[in-house]
Amino acid sequence: MPEYRNSPKDFAEPSREEIRARTLRNIAIAVGLVGFMVLVAASVVMRSPV
Amino acid sequence: MPVARATAPDGPVSSTSAHNTEGAASDTTAAFSTSALPGSAKPAGAGLSTAGPGDYFALMKPRVMSLVVFTAICGLLLAPGSLSVSIGWGSALIAIFCIALGAGASGALNMWYDADIDGAMARTSQRPIPKGVLPPRAALGFGMVMSGAAVWLLLVATNGVAAALLAFTIFFYLVIYTMWLKRSTPQNIVIGGAAGAFPPMVAYAAVTGTVTLDSALLFLIIFFWTPPHFWALALYKQTDYGRVGIPMMPNVKGAARTRTEILVYSLLLFGLTLLPWWTGLGGTLYGVAAVGLGAVFVGLAWRVFRSQAGDKPSDADAGALYAVRSGNQAARNLFAYSILYLFAIFGMLTVDHLLVMGA
Numbered sequence: 001m002p003e004y005r006n007s008p009k010d011f012a013e014p015s016r017e018e019i020r021a022r023t024l025r026n027i028a029i030a031v032g033l034v035g036f037m038v039l040v041a042a043s044v045v046m047r048s049p050v
Numbered sequence: 051m052p053v054a055r056a057t058a059p060d061g062p063v064s065s066t067s068a069h070n071t072e073g074a075a076s077d078t079t080a081a082f083s084t085s086a087l088p089g090s091a092k093p094a095g096a097g098l099s100t101a102g103p104g105d106y107f108a109l110m111k112p113r114v115m116s117l118v119v120f121t122a123i124c125g126l127l128l129a130p131g132s133l134s135v136s137i138g139w140g141s142a143l144i145a146i147f148c149i150a151l152g153a154g155a156s157g158a159l160n161m162w163y164d165a166d167i168d169g170a171m172a173r174t175s176q177r178p179i180p181k182g183v184l185p186p187r188a189a190l191g192f193g194m195v196m197s198g199a200a201v202w203l204l205l206v207a208t209n210g211v212a213a214a215l216l217a218f219t220i221f222f223y224l225v226i227y228t229m230w231l232k233r234s235t236p237q238n239i240v241i242g243g244a245a246g247a248f249p250p251m252v253a254y255a256a257v258t259g260t261v262t263l264d265s266a267l268l269f270l271i272i273f274f275w276t277p278p279h280f281w282a283l284a285l286y287k288q289t290d291y292g293r294v295g296i297p298m299m300p301n302v303k304g305a306a307r308t309r310t311e312i313l314v315y316s317l318l319l320f321g322l323t324l325l326p327w328w329t330g331l332g333g334t335l336y337g338v339a340a341v342g343l344g345a346v347f348v349g350l351a352w353r354v355f356r357s358q359a360g361d362k363p364s365d366a367d368a369g370a371l372y373a374v375r376s377g378n379q380a381a382r383n384l385f386a387y388s389i390l391y392l393f394a395i396f397g398m399l400t401v402d403h404l405l406v407m408g409a
Contacts, residue, residue, distance in 0.1 A: 015095030021102050028103035036199060039144055043207035046140045 110154025125250030129257035158193035243276030285360035305360030316351035
């Protein structure tokens with residue numbers, strides 16, 4: 001049975017600006033998450049008794 | 051290539067022109083939905099957001115954040131004991147980052163809630179939401195996530211008291227000030243000013259794990275600095291606030307009452323800034339600086355008090371118009387100086403404290 005997703009009828013293609021903005025947002029989120037993890041790890045290490 | 055939200059047949063679907071005091075937030079939201087585009091013309095693109103990381107950063111009110119970061123650094127350095135011994139420089143830096151992040155998150159949440167009025171005020175019309183770059187719900191999500199991250203990281207890096215104070219600060223700014231006081235009373239920035247006064251107290255608590263008289267003094271200095279600072283701005287920007295129905299002091303109680311209150315709060319601030327000298331938080335260097343800086347502050351407030359700043363003369367009366375313009379300039383001078391003053395008073399207190407500690 002053919003599925004809708006294989007032949008979409010109202011497909012809207014993102015423009016170049018939209019794709020570029022989405023990529024930048026994705027990179028910013030990734031960098032933010034990695035930075036946050038590093039800060040949490042650093043905090044835990046610094047507070048651990050030597 | 052034009053983006054989706056700007057290619058409606060009748061031109062850009064900008065939310066700015068549609069803003070008014072009621073229901074404009076939903077107008078803004080609708081501007082980002084392709085289904086809200088008029089006519090049957092299919093937009094170019096898929097209707098995705100074209101907002102970049104810079105637009106989200108603008109939500110965090112970077113200029114306000116710089117003042118928060120500065121006062122927080124002062125709070126950290128003014129806490130008793132050596133920072134390197136108490137919590138360490140690493141944790142101190144993370145604490146500053148968390149306070150800045152929390153302040154930025156509050157700014158984003160404030161822009162989410164005030165989306166309906168920001169577009170109608172010249173001072174705020176270029177913010178990302180009224181400009182149509184971001185939908186309000188994006189600011190809400192961003193603010194909530196950043197708030198949670200800031201509070202939790204501060205808890206991990208320092209202690210529960212500092213984290214709880216930061217959480218309370220965000221709550222106070224969003225719920226008590228933005229949602230409640232700002233639109234309901236001309237005393238909005240007097241009480242709401244507490245939100246901006248908490249950062250040095252949070253930083254102090256990050257080091258000591260407690261609230262002391264000295265940290266309360268840092269809080270009170272900013273608390274009493276806020277009314278003359280904002281009312282000076284409101285005197286020459288009152289049409290902006292009046293247009294959107296924000297009950298700022300000049301609109302509700304009149305310019306004369308505002309000028310009097312500016313002077314009263316300036317005198318209270320002058321007296322308050324001498325208290326750290328008395329408690330020993332600051333030494334002679336700070337005391338002399340506080341007297342000098344405070345004297346200029348009171349002098350500028352006196353000029354505003356004696357002026358006709360914020361008055362509404364008849365257009366036919368050229369002399370009165372000139373007097374009001376001159377008075378508005380006095381209010382601008384006080385507003386500009388008040389920013390410099392806060393940096394200077396906290397800077398001198400910190401430098402003096404560090405010099406005494408080093409001696």
